[in-house]
């Protein structure tokens with residue numbers, strides 16, 4: 293049975309002090325045996341939050357990594373650095389990184405390989421823009437992102453990836469995809485994974501929906517057969533995240 297996830301993406305929010313306060317407030321509310329709970333936090337918050345979540349069911353996540361182990365990459369953070377401080381998951385290819393930081397399908401692919409090499413779970417993001425949806429090329433776009441992002445991965449490696457479908461027009465806009473829209477694309481992702489690997493492999497890969505998930509809409513979304521949880525931005529910074537964690 294594939295795992296369910298409630299993964300919070302804190303983005304560029306919370307100083308280390310604020311992050312500890314938020315994590316301490318959320319921690320007692322995060323207990324569940326139905327899903328993995330992940331806090332993906334800014335780099336400088338990772339070490340203090342590692343302390344807060346120690347001994348709990350909360351997994352520590354980063355929001356990015358570099359695809360090399362080390363070297364002359366000023367300002368970057370590597371997989372072994374993340375591994376050493378107890379990071380378990382890492383967001384890769386978020387649309388904000390694709391839009392503002394030159395992330396491409398090719399760098400996403402290299403980063404997924406690097407995360408897996410160090411035993412980190414990649415939360416691999418894909419999603420279409422509003423223009424692509426309006427042009428009717430959503431599925432085409434997503435299929436290309438999946439094929440390029442996962443290029444060269446073995447079936448065993450693919451099973452260790454968590455895919456997050458995040459329509460760009462729904463991120464941080466309050467405009468959530470309908471459950472039917474989200475299910476349609478998550479199913480299309482499972483179909484392409486099935487073509488690339490096998491139905492058995494595709495059925496083991498967790499696929500999340502992200503885009504204005506909140507305590508009010510999570511349950512309906514998570515009931516859909518191909519949606520295995522959420523990647524959550526804004527609502528992961530609030531008490532509301534408890535409702536999302538308990539929505540399975």
Ligand code: PEP
Nearest residue numbers: 463464502503504525526
């Ligand atoms: C995200 O950051 O991945 C996201 C989905 O944000 P929000 O939930 O705020 O739309």
